[in-house]
Amino acid sequence: xxxxxxxxxxxxxxxxxxxxxxxxxxxxxxxxxxxxxxxxxxxxxxxxxxxxxxxxxxxxxxxxxxxxxxxxxxxxxxxxxxxxxxxxxxxxxxxxxxxxxxxxxxxxxxxxxxxxxxxxxxxxxxxxxxxxxxxxxxxxxxxxxxxxxxxxx
Numbered sequence: 001x002x003x004x005x006x007x008x009x010x011x012x013x014x015x016x017x018x019x020x021x022x023x024x025x026x027x028x029x030x031x032x033x034x035x036x037x038x039x040x041x042x043x044x045x046x047x048x049x050x051x052x053x054x055x056x057x058x059x060x061x062x063x064x065x066x067x068x069x070x071x072x073x074x075x076x077x078x079x080x081x082x083x084x085x086x087x088x089x090x091x092x093x094x095x096x097x098x099x100x101x102x103x104x105x106x107x108x109x110x111x112x113x114x115x116x117x118x119x120x121x122x123x124x125x126x127x128x129x130x131x132x133x134x135x136x137x138x139x140x141x142x143x144x145x146x147x148x149x150x151x152x153x
Contacts, residue, residue: 004046011035011042082110082118089120089141096136103127108143122147 015035022031086108093106104127110118123143125133129150138145 007045008039008042011039015039078112078116078118082112085110085118085120089123092141093123093125093133093137096140097127097130097133100130100132100136102130102133104133122149124149124151126151128152 015031015038018031018035019028022028089108089110090106093108094104097104097106104125106126107124108120109122111121113119120141120143123137123141125148127150129152134145134148137143137148
């Protein structure tokens with residue numbers, strides 16, 4: 001579908017450019033006619049792929065394909081949003097640790113909450129355990145203490 005629409009747009013652009021470059025008069029009329037025919041062929045191209053034995057069009061297949069593409073889009077969007085939330089939460093924890101004078105790194109895991117929006121659910125902290133940092137993560141980030149794993153180096 002995308003290739004078909006792109007073909008239509010590119011054909012229309014090429015035809016418009018050719019009409020602008022053609023000299024006035026008869027040549028421009030011929031260019032208009034040819035570009036119009038080419039645009040018509042580009043629009044009708046899916047008919048050339050039609051199987052005329054009656055099995056060429058399956059509206060259910062189009063609907064399934066659209067649903068599959070929508071689901072793939074939602075999953076990609078969810079994964080991207082989760083990655084952003086994990087990265088920003090890790091940076092927030094690292095910044096809080098620096099403010100407390102601690103040297104540590106964090107690896108956060110996010111999962112979809114009740115609303116479907118990804119939320120940080122657990123974290124692995126590599127560095128010494130610190131009560132103040134643990135409380136800050138629990139209160140400000142929302143990761144419960146039992147979901148914090150401390151790996152002291």
